[in-house]
Amino acid sequence: MSNQSIDRDLKKGSAELLILSLLNGRQRHGYEIGKLIETRSKGALVFRVASLYPLLYKLEDRGWIQGRWVEKPGQRRRRYYRLTAAGRKILAERQVGWAAFVEAIRRITGAEYA
Amino acid sequence: MSNQSIDRDLKKGSAELLILSLLNGRQRHGYEIGKLIETRSKGALVFRVASLYPLLYKLEDRGWIQGRWVEKPGQRRRRYYRLTAAGRKILAERQVGWAAFVEAIRRITGAEYA
DNA sequence: CTAAAATATATTGCTAACCAACATATGTCC
DNA sequence: GGACATATGTTGGTTAGCAATATATTTTAG
Numbered sequence: 001m002s003n004q005s006i007d008r009d010l011k012k013g014s015a016e017l018l019i020l021s022l023l024n025g026r027q028r029h030g031y032e033i034g035k036l037i038e039t040r041s042k043g044a045l046v047f048r049v050a051s052l053y054p055l056l057y058k059l060e061d062r063g064w065i066q067g068r069w070v071e072k073p074g075q076r077r078r079r080y081y082r083l084t085a086a087g088r089k090i091l092a093e094r095q096v097g098w099a100a101f102v103e104a105i106r107r108i109t110g111a112e113y114a
Numbered sequence: 115m116s117n118q119s120i121d122r123d124l125k126k127g128s129a130e131l132l133i134l135s136l137l138n139g140r141q142r143h144g145y146e147i148g149k150l151i152e153t154r155s156k157g158a159l160v161f162r163v164a165s166l167y168p169l170l171y172k173l174e175d176r177g178w179i180q181g182r183w184v185e186k187p188g189q190r191r192r193r194y195y196r197l198t199a200a201g202r203k204i205l206a207e208r209q210v211g212w213a214a215f216v217e218a219i220r221r222i223t224g225a226e227y228a
Numbered sequence: 229c230t231a232a233a234a235t236a237t238a239t240t241g242c243t244a245a246c247c248a249a250c251a252t253a254t255g256t257c258c
Numbered sequence: 259g260g261a262c263a264t265a266t267g268t269t270g271g272t273t274a275g276c277a278a279t280a281t282a283t284t285t286t287a288g
């Protein structure tokens with residue numbers, strides 16, 4: 001109950017923004033993305049594998065990101081993703097959308113607390 | 115496609131915060147809550163009846179809000195809701211949670227765009 | 229040297245939840 | 259009298275997260 005489910009719901013719409021943002025300008029693999037989200041949010045946001053990997057597949061299916069396998073000796077195989085041109089366009093949309101959403105919440109709630 | 119679904123996902127976790135905030139300090143009925151969200155967000159956020167009313171029932175079931183029917187002559191019957199003590203506690207939690215969430219997103223994305 | 233933990237990716241099945249569409253009824257404005 | 263706003267309600271289809279489970283390699287601690 002309580003905090004688990006709140007974060008869970010809040011995370012939904014922002015997941016794409018997070019992943020696309022982290023891939024902006026540099027390639028990263030899935031596990032790295034998950035860890036980055038966890039560490040940068042200081043543990044407030046955690047993406048489980050059963051959410052993260054399927055989401056990456058979905059974004060790749062849509063043509064927003066492009067993955068490729070990289071195998072180096074003395075290292076587990078990794079799938080590195082990069083933003084596509086279409087992905088960059090969507091990222092820009094998501095950034096605008098997120099800012100507008102936060103502002104809308106602020107207007108409705110009054111946000112004396114923030 | 116696009117904007118419809120983003121807002122839809124983003125809205126999920128914040129719906130409770132919005133409703134509890136609007137009931138903070140004053141009673142309101144369902145239709146009024148829906149209209150307030152729409153107008154204060156300048157149309158950016160719209161709660162359809164099939165989302166809004168069931169959500170109100172859920173919040174009432176949990177004991178966070180308390181509804182009562184009000185019938186006045188020359189007026190449609192309305193169900194007015196007020197925050198309960200438990201609801202005020204949850205609202206405070208949601209406010210903290212929302213602020214933490216926004217901050218986490220900012221840290222992860224860098225938010226050069228904001 | 230070995231056991232545990234971290235790294236890295238993957239799938240299934242349960243559950244929760246939004247919302248389009250449909251439904252009912254009254255008040256107001258022209 | 260007709261159109262529109264007000265006001266509340268339900269059903270059924272679809273989407274999606276995630277706990278649990280799985281496999282395999284590399285690193286670290288004792």
